Amino acid sequence: MAQDVIIIGGGPAAMSAALYLLRSGKKVLLLEKEAFGGQIAESPRLENYPSIQSISGLEFSDNLFNQIMGLGAEFELEEAESIEKKGDAFLVHTNYQTHEAKAVILATGVKHRKLGNPREEELTGHGISYCAVCDGDFFSGKDVVLIGDANTALQYALLLAGKCHHVTICTLFDRFFADEILVEAMKKVPNISYRHNLNTKEFKGSPDLTSVVFTNTVTREEEEFPCAGAFIAIGQIPDNDRYANLVELEKGFIKANEKMETKTPGLFAAGDCRVKGVRQVVTAVNDGAIAGLSAANYLNTLK
Ligand SMILES: Cc1cc2nc3c(=O)[nH]c(=O)nc-3n(C[C@H](O)[C@H](O)[C@H](O)COP(=O)(O)OP(=O)(O)OC[C@H]3O[C@@H](n4cnc5c(N)ncnc54)[C@H](O)[C@@H]3O)c2cc1C
Numbered sequence: 001m002a003q004d005v006i007i008i009g010g011g012p013a014a015m016s017a018a019l020y021l022l023r024s025g026k027k028v029l030l031l032e033k034e035a036f037g038g039q040i041a042e043s044p045r046l047e048n049y050p051s052i053q054s055i056s057g058l059e060f061s062d063n064l065f066n067q068i069m070g071l072g073a074e075f076e077l078e079e080a081e082s083i084e085k086k087g088d089a090f091l092v093h094t095n096y097q098t099h100e101a102k103a104v105i106l107a108t109g110v111k112h113r114k115l116g117n118p119r120e121e122e123l124t125g126h127g128i129s130y131c132a133v134c135d136g137d138f139f140s141g142k143d144v145v146l147i148g149d150a151n152t153a154l155q156y157a158l159l160l161a162g163k164c165h166h167v168t169i170c171t172l173f174d175r176f177f178a179d180e181i182l183v184e185a186m187k188k189v190p191n192i193s194y195r196h197n198l199n200t201k202e203f204k205g206s207p208d209l210t211s212v213v214f215t216n217t218v219t220r221e222e223e224e225f226p227c228a229g230a231f232i233a234i235g236q237i238p239d240n241d242r243y244a245n246l247v248e249l250e251k252g253f254i255k256a257n258e259k260m261e262t263k264t265p266g267l268f269a270a271g272d273c274r275v276k277g278v279r280q281v282v283t284a285v286n287d288g289a290i291a292g293l294s295a296a297n298y299l300n301t302l303k
Pocket of ligand 1 (some may be wrong): 008010036038040042043047048079109152270272280284
């Protein structure tokens with residue numbers, strides 16, 4: 001068997017699991033479908049990780065990536081499409097090939113929630129984006145609309161305000177659901193404005209976005225905001241249905257116990273992808289460390 005453990009994901013949970021496994025002398029392959037770092041790589045500032053006052057999400061991820069590479073981690077940029085258990089072995093089928101390992105850790109995080117608007121998909125990459133850190137530079141000096149009302153939306157707005165001409169935050173309800181410190185910071189930025197009670201109706205423009213039309217939920221009138229970009233930050237959802245043959249899911253999140261064990265021996269889950277109360281980097285790396293050690297212990301019990 002080529003690998004001791006396959007870790008699906010390349011975010012903080014996955015890389016922390018790899019760190020603990022590699023230091024236990026196990027052979028590890030990480031599968032990442034997009035880019036190493038996971039969600040935190042999208043954040044301009046990580047300021048609530050104990051002992052680090054402030055660091056960019058990208059630098060944090062790079063440090064972790066370099067740490068595990070230095071210990072001999074292997075990785076492939078592939079998407080895990082399904083997992084099969086064959087005797088004591090796990091077969092992980094990706095979009096390119098099949099890998100085999102004695103244990104698997106799922107650290108798949110969450111993905112961006114979509115509005116479900118008819119032209120959303122067509123205009124993604126043509127003005128619509130879900131990641132201000134990745135795409136903000138494309139809108140330098142331009143007007144953008146930010147759809148969302150919580151921490152990520154406000155972090156995005158603050159980041160975009162440093163690049164764009166003007167940022168208009170549009171929220172569905174009559175308030176923000178973000179940390180007060182972020183709301184206050186946002187209110188002090190002169191090129192950010194916000195509007196409440198707006199429900200996204202239509203994206204206009206072809207081939208590129210030119211405006212977003214909202215329905216005002218109080219007045220019932222239409223309001224159109226000309227813009228070059230629309231950033232959608234309305235939350236995240238899990239993507240674990242493809243593993244439902246081997247794990248128990250609750251609203252799409254994976255159920256795991258304190259040792260990060262799922263219902264299938266040898267299959268573990270860590271980080272934002274599992275049922276848990278707090279989804280943060282610090283809890284993701286905690287899960288990763290536990291999953292890594294639990295997987296190492298599991299391997300030691302195999303003949
Ligand atoms: C803009 C933003 C700002 C944030 N700011 C903070 C902050 O300040 N402090 C804080 O503590 N937390 C913050 N968070 C939350 C934090 O980033 C997450 O809690 C943390 O990244 C979760 O780590 P994870 O490894 O569980 O999952 P993720 O970071 O989501 O990583 C999962 C990885 O798995 C990959 N993957 C998924 N499915 C597959 C598959 N089938 N095959 C291969 N790869 C797959 C994904 O591409 C992704 O890279 C922020 C999040 C965002 C979006």
